[in-house]
Amino acid sequence: MTKTSLIISLLISFSGICQQYDGVEIEKSKIDKNNTIYTLGKQFVFNINIENNGEVLYIKNNEDNSIQLTKNCDSAAITEVHLTVIKPKLFQRTNKHQTEIYYSYEPNPTSISATGIVENQKNIWLHPPRNGFFKALETCPFPYIVKNKPVGFQWKDSMSIGKHWGNKLWGEWNDRLLLNYKYEITETEILNTPFGEIECSVINAIATSEIGQSRLKAYYSEDFGFVALHYTLFSGIEIDLKLDKIIEGSILRSARDFFENRYQ
Template sequence: MRNKLCFLVLLILQFGYAQQYDSVVIEKDSIDSNNQVYKVGNVYVFDYEIIKNGISKKLKTNSNDGFELVNKTSDSVGVAKIHLLVRPSIDSPRTNENQTQISYMQGPEFGSFSSTGVVDNSSNVWIHPIRSGFFESLETCPFPFVKKPLSIGLEWQDAMSIGEGWGNQLWGEWSGQLLLSYHYKITGKESITTDLGVIECYIIESKADSKLGTTTLKSYFSDVYGFLRFEYELLTGLKVTMWVVDFMENKAFNDTMTFFKTKEYLKQ
């Protein structure tokens, strides 16, 4: 009986650690309609680079079956841009309950897509990063997250536990669960030059501490567009930078069957 009780306690603790970001305010109603920046029909196109040993790289291939890095200037780059779509959840259930449905696609071939969620309301904005192939590495870092009202100097903390399946020799390996303790702070406000123009952004500096060390994310948040730039540093010193190069709104999306047939995600 005692062994069964101990097992139950450990199981409860494991599920407790697995809870994602307990401080995130997630609404149960008006999940899509009250979004302030990540509105259904929005499309964000990100460029990116991966800095390894001081050399800028991109992905030749990238899937859950594996990935290959090549120099950024190589003719064999296969993943040139990352597209984030804020999709309506009419024909299929939400991937994450009570979160606005988003999909990530890797261009220019658009061979597949992965769906997850974003929380966007008057209390906070919190978004799942892309997590396919190489980008599983971002699971070890703080997620993009900002509390409201936006105020320089505002600080908050949170935590999450992730399984060993997210590990890799390139960005860190571990056994069992890895507890990440997050700290966030809005450190300033800056007008940054983007492909969309000069845009005023709040700067959020965050870190995730664990038994393996510390990862960091510096993010740039616009109260008009959302997150426009991410600067990650992983446990092994690897750096990943992503920035918005195009933005569209009020778009209609093809259904899944049409997408795989045409490789076009926007309705014509």
């Protein structure tokens, strides 16, 4: 198979379903131009750590119908999640009024998922990765900060999700599941990162539903965005995504661009 035909045949999953999260302030213009963190061409590389009852697990198969976790690190098929900021072609933005991003699952991606980020003077909010095992993150609070607020500031939001986001690994339900979120900026903390010691706002969030609670502890930097995300699923499985590097790449316009030029 040629490189071109391979690219054409790759699965691209789009998340165009409208999200509730009614409290998020979304700008109507200058959607990408006013970004200071998630700017066009940047690629944010996150390391992955998964634990269940203190036992480290790895993703062996990330296909939706055959998700497999393993204790054997040599069998890991995915070791990183990459978030790449895209400049979509006219009328091809996946989520209206949101900066376009692609998630890829590395080191050997066979597909990408297109979704969005909201970044402006009021707040930053982003869709998590959501393919294969990462569908689990749809059941947790999304990374979200209301800017220029003090420690102790709280806010609420909500969203309902379909049963296709469920799985026996993290929870199953019938029909739709209502998630009620409570967020709080609980402290500031100096975090040791690959970029040095940086001051972060710590956001603790809980999603409450009829089948239990899920949690997110997010570390946000004004210079680097969300640098660490610690999720706890309904089932108790813990997922850590930690920002390892930021790559300044060329501005990409499409899936073809991504696979051909993402490191240029």
